[in-house]
Amino acid sequence: MRGETTGALRRELVGFAGIVERNTYLIRRFVWWELAWFLYTVANTLTIVFIAKGVEAGGYRLDVNREMIILLIGAVVWSYLGLVFEIETETVAWERWEGTIEYTFMAPLSRPAHLLGMGAFAVLYGVIRTVALFGLVAVMLGVHFTNPNFASATVVLAASSFSFVGIGMITAVLPLISPEKGAQLGFIAQGLLLVVSGVYYPVDVMPGWMQAIATISPATYALHGIRGALLDGQSVSQVSGDLWPLLVLGVVAIPVGLAVFRAGERYAKRHGSLKRNG
Amino acid sequence: MLVPAGRSIVPPGGRVSIEPAVEVCDLRKEFIRRDGSRMRGQGRRRRVPALRDVSFTVDRGECVAILGQNGSGKSTLVRVLSTLLLHDGGSARVFGIDVAAKPRAVQRLVNRVSVEASFFKRMSPDENLSYSARFYGLTPRQTRTAIPEILRRVGFPPERRGEPMEDLSRGMQQKIALARALLTSPVLLLLDEPTTGLDPRSKIEVQELVRDMRRRHDCTILLCTHDMTEAEVLADRVGILHEGVLLALDTPAEVRDRYGAETLEDAFMAATGRSFEDEAEAEVHA
Numbered sequence: 001m002r003g004e005t006t007g008a009l010r011r012e013l014v015g016f017a018g019i020v021e022r023n024t025y026l027i028r029r030f031v032w033w034e035l036a037w038f039l040y041t042v043a044n045t046l047t048i049v050f051i052a053k054g055v056e057a058g059g060y061r062l063d064v065n066r067e068m069i070i071l072l073i074g075a076v077v078w079s080y081l082g083l084v085f086e087i088e089t090e091t092v093a094w095e096r097w098e099g100t101i102e103y104t105f106m107a108p109l110s111r112p113a114h115l116l117g118m119g120a121f122a123v124l125y126g127v128i129r130t131v132a133l134f135g136l137v138a139v140m141l142g143v144h145f146t147n148p149n150f151a152s153a154t155v156v157l158a159a160s161s162f163s164f165v166g167i168g169m170i171t172a173v174l175p176l177i178s179p180e181k182g183a184q185l186g187f188i189a190q191g192l193l194l195v196v197s198g199v200y201y202p203v204d205v206m207p208g209w210m211q212a213i214a215t216i217s218p219a220t221y222a223l224h225g226i227r228g229a230l231l232d233g234q235s236v237s238q239v240s241g242d243l244w245p246l247l248v249l250g251v252v253a254i255p256v257g258l259a260v261f262r263a264g265e266r267y268a269k270r271h272g273s274l275k276r277n278g
Numbered sequence: 279m280l281v282p283a284g285r286s287i288v289p290p291g292g293r294v295s296i297e298p299a300v301e302v303c304d305l306r307k308e309f310i311r312r313d314g315s316r317m318r319g320q321g322r323r324r325r326v327p328a329l330r331d332v333s334f335t336v337d338r339g340e341c342v343a344i345l346g347q348n349g350s351g352k353s354t355l356v357r358v359l360s361t362l363l364l365h366d367g368g369s370a371r372v373f374g375i376d377v378a379a380k381p382r383a384v385q386r387l388v389n390r391v392s393v394e395a396s397f398f399k400r401m402s403p404d405e406n407l408s409y410s411a412r413f414y415g416l417t418p419r420q421t422r423t424a425i426p427e428i429l430r431r432v433g434f435p436p437e438r439r440g441e442p443m444e445d446l447s448r449g450m451q452q453k454i455a456l457a458r459a460l461l462t463s464p465v466l467l468l469l470d471e472p473t474t475g476l477d478p479r480s481k482i483e484v485q486e487l488v489r490d491m492r493r494r495h496d497c498t499i500l501l502c503t504h505d506m507t508e509a510e511v512l513a514d515r516v517g518i519l520h521e522g523v524l525l526a527l528d529t530p531a532e533v534r535d536r537y538g539a540e541t542l543e544d545a546f547m548a549a550t551g552r553s554f555e556d557e558a559e560a561e562v563h564a
Contacts, residue, residue: 010415011415014415014416014417015415018409018410018411019409019412021408021409022398025398025405029398029405029442098397098399099395099396100396100398102396103396103410103458104413105361105362106362106389106390107385107413107414108385108413108414108415109413266364269362269364270363271309271310272354272363274363275357
């Protein structure tokens with residue numbers, strides 16, 4: 001009995017590694033596309049962060065460096081969340097396009113191993129890309145940090161990843177249910193999540209109903225915690241007010257994400273939408 | 279990793295299976311289709327039966343071909359058996375295991391080769407085989423030796439192992455598809471029109487590989503095709519599936535006798551009342 005359990009666990013871990021391996025191959029094969037996309041993100045981030053300098057040039061008084069850091073963190077978290085969502089959602093859409101989707105779903109790979117494998121890859125790749133983006137833009141604009149706590153910011157980003165992966169699982173089900181519109185709906189979900197989370201502005205400037213939604217968005221706490229760590233040097237204990245909601249949301253989001261995906265998979269198997277498209 | 283002929287099938291629970299490889303009983307599957315416009319309030323939803331009370335068994339080690347036109351229900355049958363579709367009624371078992379109740383157990387026993395090779399086209403054969411083998415629990419140490427060995431067996435040139443799939447011919451891609459299935463040592467192999475669209479030489483090579491798999495691996499094969507010659511050459515028994523109904527299932531000779539036909543094609547026409555030319559014409563007018 002113990003041997004069976006060990007064998008099953010071993011198979012799950014090998015399958016989990018297979019998902020990470022596959023996505024690594026894909027990134028390697030599309031390396032120039034990835035580089036182009038990275039440069040586009042750098043340009044996009046620069047246009048956002050330059051807003052602070054533009055406001056100062058318009059005659060308004062503000063702490064430009066601080067505002068640039070606030071905008072930079074917003075743009076970088078947007079990019080990170082976008083990547084996690086894209087890998088979770090687009091992989092299903094991509095598999096449908098390539099025609100491999102049926103082979104993945106008929107393999108003896110549990111859905112948690114499948115989806116968590118995609119999430120693990122998304123977080124690994126996302127962190128590398130985010131650090132590169134943050135560092136490059138900060139250097140290009142000459143942003144200086146007076147008292148940053150990078151370790152604390154990393155802990156907040158790591159904690160937020162669980163809930164981002166969980167929500168990514170929920171959006172990943174959309175291409176299963178709606179082959180034509182699913183992936184686009186995922187982008188809408190990502191946009192809605194960030195607009196209520198104070199991505200470039202404080203949450204309290206939004207209408208009350210949006211502020212209410214912001215309290216259940218992990219991006220709200222991720223942005224607040226990372227800004228506290230990098231702008232004010234807050235330690236892990238000082239950002240615990242953002243950490244614990246992130247951990248609670250993560251603990252809830254992953255099982256909910258798995259359950260939603262399972263329900264979507266069952267729907268797709270019932271209605272015959274789990275097949276090649278394109 | 280290759281399993282020698284004569285092995286026993288041991289499903290979860292540890293007992294050696296004496297069940298048929300495939301046991302399908304009164305299997306039903308319907309799809310909902312919408313007619314006309316998809317605008318609000320327009321277009322009528324209707325139920326289209328894909329499989330109507332289909333019953334048959336396939337014995338262990340047997341090769342059964344299911345003949346049918348496009349839309350006859352062949353692919354639906356393969357998808358139900360490979361756990362990709364949930365059926366609406368009846369039952370389907372693979373080595374005694376219910377496909378809907380215990381899909382993971384079935385998935386460990388089954389693999390499939392379909393009409394489209396279905397790979398990540400920018401990735402190489404090595405990469406495609408490698409990651410997909412992980413889903414069946416094969417470690418990098420196992421695939422390091424198993425992949426070159428299987429590619430050699432299917433006659434794939436070793437120097438092309440690193441090339442993107444999109445640079446390979448359809449015949450080559452289909453050989454990789456067979457290698458992918460072989461790599462996981464399936465005891466039930468579902469072949470859904472594996473040679474459709476291949477040139478004559480590639481077709482013969484793929485058919486020879488299928489024969490070889492059966493000979494060397496004690497593999498049970500369910501072949502869905504509309505190629506009568508292929509069915510006659512590869513299969514022990516031949517079934518005719520028409521509009522979701524299994525009209526006949528017997529040896530090729532007995533199917534011919536049953537319909538008083540000289541060829542399997544004539545028997546098919548007598549059974550369905552249609553020829554493949556009719557079907558082609560219907561598609562043109564559709």
